[in-house]
Amino acid sequence: MDRPVTLAEVAKLAAVSTATASRALRDDPRISDTTRDLVREAAAQLGYVPNLTARALRRRKTDVIGLLVPTVTDPMHGQTVTGVQQEVADTGFTVLFAASAGDPDQEAEAIRLFAQHRAAGMILVASVLRPQEARDVAGSDRLVFVLPDHVSLAGYQQDPAEGTIRADDPAGVTAEVQHLIDQGVRRLAFMSGRLLASHVTRRTVAEGAVAESHLRDPLTIYPPLGSAFTVPRSLLSRIERDRPDGLICYDDFTALRMIHALKEAGIRVPDDVAVCGFDDVPFARMASPSLTTVAQPTERMGRLAVRMLLECLDTGTMPPSIVEPVSFVPRESTRRPPP
Amino acid sequence: MDRPVTLAEVAKLAAVSTATASRALRDDPRISDTTRDLVREAAAQLGYVPNLTARALRRRKTDVIGLLVPTVTDPMHGQTVTGVQQEVADTGFTVLFAASAGDPDQEAEAIRLFAQHRAAGMILVASVLRPQEARDVAGSDRLVFVLPDHVSLAGYQQDPAEGTIRADDPAGVTAEVQHLIDQGVRRLAFMSGRLLASHVTRRTVAEGAVAESHLRDPLTIYPPLGSAFTVPRSLLSRIERDRPDGLICYDDFTALRMIHALKEAGIRVPDDVAVCGFDDVPFARMASPSLTTVAQPTERMGRLAVRMLLECLDTGTMPPSIVEPVSFVPRESTRRPPP
DNA sequence: CTGAAAGCGCTAACAG
DNA sequence: CTGTTAGCGCTTTCAG
Numbered sequence: 001m002d003r004p005v006t007l008a009e010v011a012k013l014a015a016v017s018t019a020t021a022s023r024a025l026r027d028d029p030r031i032s033d034t035t036r037d038l039v040r041e042a043a044a045q046l047g048y049v050p051n052l053t054a055r056a057l058r059r060r061k062t063d064v065i066g067l068l069v070p071t072v073t074d075p076m077h078g079q080t081v082t083g084v085q086q087e088v089a090d091t092g093f094t095v096l097f098a099a100s101a102g103d104p105d106q107e108a109e110a111i112r113l114f115a116q117h118r119a120a121g122m123i124l125v126a127s128v129l130r131p132q133e134a135r136d137v138a139g140s141d142r143l144v145f146v147l148p149d150h151v152s153l154a155g156y157q158q159d160p161a162e163g164t165i166r167a168d169d170p171a172g173v174t175a176e177v178q179h180l181i182d183q184g185v186r187r188l189a190f191m192s193g194r195l196l197a198s199h200v201t202r203r204t205v206a207e208g209a210v211a212e213s214h215l216r217d218p219l220t221i222y223p224p225l226g227s228a229f230t231v232p233r234s235l236l237s238r239i240e241r242d243r244p245d246g247l248i249c250y251d252d253f254t255a256l257r258m259i260h261a262l263k264e265a266g267i268r269v270p271d272d273v274a275v276c277g278f279d280d281v282p283f284a285r286m287a288s289p290s291l292t293t294v295a296q297p298t299e300r301m302g303r304l305a306v307r308m309l310l311e312c313l314d315t316g317t318m319p320p321s322i323v324e325p326v327s328f329v330p331r332e333s334t335r336r337p338p339p
Numbered sequence: 340m341d342r343p344v345t346l347a348e349v350a351k352l353a354a355v356s357t358a359t360a361s362r363a364l365r366d367d368p369r370i371s372d373t374t375r376d377l378v379r380e381a382a383a384q385l386g387y388v389p390n391l392t393a394r395a396l397r398r399r400k401t402d403v404i405g406l407l408v409p410t411v412t413d414p415m416h417g418q419t420v421t422g423v424q425q426e427v428a429d430t431g432f433t434v435l436f437a438a439s440a441g442d443p444d445q446e447a448e449a450i451r452l453f454a455q456h457r458a459a460g461m462i463l464v465a466s467v468l469r470p471q472e473a474r475d476v477a478g479s480d481r482l483v484f485v486l487p488d489h490v491s492l493a494g495y496q497q498d499p500a501e502g503t504i505r506a507d508d509p510a511g512v513t514a515e516v517q518h519l520i521d522q523g524v525r526r527l528a529f530m531s532g533r534l535l536a537s538h539v540t541r542r543t544v545a546e547g548a549v550a551e552s553h554l555r556d557p558l559t560i561y562p563p564l565g566s567a568f569t570v571p572r573s574l575l576s577r578i579e580r581d582r583p584d585g586l587i588c589y590d591d592f593t594a595l596r597m598i599h600a601l602k603e604a605g606i607r608v609p610d611d612v613a614v615c616g617f618d619d620v621p622f623a624r625m626a627s628p629s630l631t632t633v634a635q636p637t638e639r640m641g642r643l644a645v646r647m648l649l650e651c652l653d654t655g656t657m658p659p660s661i662v663e664p665v666s667f668v669p670r671e672s673t674r675r676p677p678p
Numbered sequence: 679c680t681g682a683a684a685g686c687g688c689t690a691a692c693a694g
Numbered sequence: 695c696t697g698t699t700a701g702c703g704c705t706t707t708c709a710g
Binding site: 004006007008018019022023026050051052053054055056057058059 | 703
């Protein structure tokens with residue numbers, strides 16, 4: 001591979017200085033139209049490709065944004081990434097990308113790498129680090145947190161730091177509880193997937209909503225289902241014993257697995273038990289029964305994250321945190337005949 | 340934000356030259372243990388973060404890999420990205436990421452951007468560009484193509500260029516046709532999602548397999564379903580008229596949508612029509628009926644892509660192309676009683 | 679409107 | 695084993 005063409009070579013061909021060539025290629029208004037075209041032509045002729053590392057070194061800043069997600073395989077995070085990409089396109093920024101698998105050490109490592117690349121800013125999706133720790137590792141406060149998942153943020157009690165974008169999970173869960181009660185459900189249960197802050201939040205809100213309702217029984221809490229596809233037999237036995245008639249799952253993945261397992265165990269959904277999820281993944285509407293859930297504006301949150309970060313890079317101050325509305329989506333999995 | 344600590348400052352604190360400091364931090368064997376520790380301590384004390392842009396400029400090469408996918412929202416591509424990330428971790432490389440939405444212009448633009456960043460190599464997933472064109476735009480032949488989707492590659496007739504990783508779609512589709520015939524299916528139909536090379540490949544192979552079988556009727560080809568969630572009424576009418584008893588869909592997404600629509604139209608799956616997909620997305624097993632499909636080793640292909648690229652960067656020559664085996668996964672959607 | 683010169687932070691010869 | 699020196703390719707004062 002022959003060495004790439006440099007600006008000096010372009011300048012030489014155009015018979016101008018490198019300074020002029022540099023300005024011409026970036027549409028500096030001080031350059032005359034004639035020389036600009038001259039330089040452009042020379043660049044095109046030589047197949048000049050600007051060297052962004054040199055540029056970054058000289059300008060002491062890059063046009064790179066670090067994007068960190070637990071994994072892109074999760075449909076929600078995938079959509080967030082898509083939103084980020086869409087909003088980044090045509091801004092001149094490029095995305096440095098890393099996946100942490102939800103592990104704090106890997107997260108920190110990725111942030112460190114972004115810092116070494118002198119990323120202008122970072123977007124951390126579902127970070128499990130304490131926000132301040134992330135900032136320390138990054139050596140910067142140009143960080144936007146999307147759906148931060150550090151334990152200290154559970155329950156939406158504590159106000160998050162600046163630059164945080166969250167969905168209104170409490171409103172979503174509350175709507176689900178209300179809906180189930182409206183459907184005549186009496187004995188409500190909750191099943192989480194793992195034990196992260198977001199899981200605790202949804203569970204706590206559900207508990208509160210049930211407690212404040214006219215229902216006799218408190219919310220039954222089942223142990224987390226984990227990430228395997230199969231549902232443990234012991235859990236099914238317990239459900240068969242408890243016989244809840246409404247089941248709120250942490251997310252759609254959990255809900256769809258439960259519906260599958262319940263059906264196999266001969267428990268009808270929604271007739272015996274109404275089930276709802278959370279997220280509104282694409283398959284939620286294709287499942288049978290189609291899944292009642294809460295749609296999160298994930299893609300939008302990705303876009304917002306970029307806007308927020310760019311504004312911070314522009315103005316020097318991070319915009320205030322926001323909570324995005326969610327929308328309740330009733331479907332077949334909770335449709336019950338009036339009593 | 341105060342300026343980051345430079346190597347010169349570290350060197351000064353450690354009372355050595357920048358050259359020595361540079362070597363010490365990179366474990367150059369020529370440096371004595373004492374000075375190495377000295378420098379490391381100084382770096383730690385100052386919170387030194389190496390500047391990778393400066394390093395890249397001086398070394399005339401980066402430790403960055405460009406990764407381009409149509410979208411990360413597609414479960415298959417998402418898994419490929421995950422595989423890439425896993426394999427890249429701990430190699431010291433970082434991933435520059437872009438999404439093209441399957442648009443050739445956006446693809447070219449992303450490749451150009453990678454080139455400006457002087458990416459050491461690129462991994463293009465499901466690229467719709469002609470491979471040679473991609474290389475020209477990149478100004479490099481350090482490109483690995485995963486599941487390339489340029490029209491010229493349809494049907495696996497033409498041998499792809501070096502550095503290509505594909506799945507054995509023909510084997511997968513052939514297995515499906517055989518399976519359906521074994522299940523007693525007589526009137527087979529195919530439905531694609533769009534009109535890309537991979538779609539043509541699967542269709543062509545299915546047609547061939549049917550033609551070579553003992554079946555009377557040739558494969559019925561339905562118009563592409565597109566990417567919307569709903570299935571057009573006209574298409575359903577046509578199916579009700581044709582009454583195929585076996586339906587091979589381009590992918591799982593298409594299959595799941597079809598099953599949903601067929602059930603609503605009162606056509607039973609698999610009793611009236613056996614349906615199979617392709618990909619084995621996570622939800623395929625949770626659907627009801629669970630979906631017969633062909634599993635692609637997407638994550639593995641992501642990992643292989645990285646290994647291939649790194650070997651190319653290492654040795655200077657791109658390893659030969661490979662075709663990864665797929666595995667047929669029979670499930671309920673094609674389970675029919677013996678006649 | 680354009681050029682000369684300096685230097686971003688680092689690494690790689692080349693000496694010693 | 696360590697230091698000196700030069701320069702990667704670009705942008706940006708500062709002159710003209």
